[in-house]
Amino acid sequence: MIRLEKRPQPSRAFSLATPVLAVLATMFFGGLLFAALGKDPLVAIKTIFWDPLFGEFAFFYRPQLLIKGAPLVLIAIGLSLGFKAGIWNIGAEGQYIMGALFGAAVGLAFYPAQSVFIFPLMVLAGAFGGWIWAMIPALLKVRFGTNEILVSLMLVYVAEQFLASMSLGLLKNPEGFGFPGSRNLQQYESAFNADIIEGSGMHWGVVAAFIAVILAYVLLTKHRLGFAIRVTGEAPRAARFSGVNPARLVLFCLGMSGLLAGLAGLFEVSGPAGQVTIDFNVGYGFTAIIVAFLGRLHPVGILLAGLLMALTYIGGDIAQSNLGLPAAAIQVFQGMLLFFLLALDMFTNYRLRFGRGEVA
């Protein structure tokens, strides 16, 4: 008979090994899935994980890694702060949309003036948009004890409708021949989040993501607030005795994750996406949840996990066009990854004991 025994200390080795094992397990079962869809599993896996990095057209795909990875990392860093403390913001997708809308609106308001101050103003507005959207569940939780999971998620649907309204109404391109969507910010120099080094994929969002990783690392390891976050997650009662103010922590964690998600949205809409359209958001806010867990809620882990997840997006696109693998298969693949991760995580906190357990 097998039973579980709680480890006195979480195993560090397993904590590090779990994501790797989860990725391998996902590759294996994902391969089975691809085979079931009538594709050669080995070719599919190679297309997804190898070709974007080292294949024939890798020079084209490698910058994409930064472009797709940056929003994921930015959002996931913010989410991880809350997740660590047991504060669940799962509405990052909505905050991402609002950040993009606020930022783009500021930029479009100045059109066609050119000034170096426009882009920084847009960044501020984007951060503010995400922050204010996250403050709704935060304030409701602090003031009324409302469940932040449900409120933040409901606000995603509200934000999506708001986006639709904006791209068909207020922010619509007046010279767009009636097509929905705003002016293209890529053609508006002062508002364009261009590559810092041409063709490298390194835009300001990538820089912001790296800064976020570093700041989050410092916050969690060196700062009192980071300590408060960790204690609250592991032992909420002990946290209160050690003088942590739970309300302020909720406001900080939700606000911070909203702010970062808003930034991610702004950098996306002013750079790679270029314009506000009805469906410019592609679910980064939800995928970032997987990234946060895959990265073990650790800033460096999240950086790696974000790049890996970006790889599955890019590889998925290639597999879609070259092998005809449906886009949904990649979504299933990403979902599987989270499953294996959560399941294998058991070994971090528990160990298996074989032999007969005595009756309690």
Place this chain on the structure above:
Amino acid sequence: MDLSAINPVLFIAGFLVAATPLIFAAIGELVVEKSGTLNLGVEGMMITGAICGFAIAVETGSPLLGFVAAAVGGALLSLLFAFLTQITLANQVASGLALTLFGLGLSSLLGQSYVGIKPPRLGDINFGPLADIPVIGPILFTHDIILYLGFLLVAAVWAVLKFTRAGLVLRAVGESHDAAHALGYKVVRIRTLAIMFGGACAGVGGAYISLIRVPQWTEGMTAGVGWIALALVVFASWKPWRLLLGAYLFGGITQLQLNLQGAGVAIPVEYLAMSPYVITIVVLVILSRDKSAAPASLGRTFHAST
């Protein structure tokens, strides 16, 4: 704008239909939460049920078989959640989210060849002369069997929880898994069964959307109904009849905003479409101060430390 375009009788009959997916998903989740488990994967199980039901109904030509398949599909998916939270003791919030993300992907994968197809129709029950009663007839007696089943399910869950031994054991597990375990009840087994029941109900709720309410298949068509169902359980204070009332309230709002869109009210369509979500938040705020009704072990991981 022409409000007279809204026929009150059709409106009420319509909101009973709109409420049914919510009733199924929420009553299932209520049982799950009563057993002390928080499954945030309702949306994922609903959408999986929606496509399983749709596919089987189209392939076999029988909507009822479709609903059976939806229940099986939802329950199978929920087994994944049960495995994660009961066997490998994973965090319930994270596992539920995983279930939703996975379910959304899986459903659009399964549904690829079903876009744009019309499913076979499930006929209304023939109540004979009852349906001819003015006003009441068209409101109450012109529906399909699943709608009535939803109502009966609420009554059954209420009765089982309140009057039977099985219900007592389920509640005991939800209030204190340690005490229930000490009394010799199989906590993991009971919770797994509750989770599967919740999955089956969510599946049927999803299939009601794809087979009857809409009826066709589009990706992500449940559009947050699973999440509203979760909110519904909270503001029903885990009480079946209040849940039914809440579901009708939301069915009413959904139907009203659709009717207003149709009637060409001066409010833009997008703002009408966001109203059910905004109202969910408002009601959550008003009713979430009283947390005393929540099962005491809700969301906590059970590990028998023998």
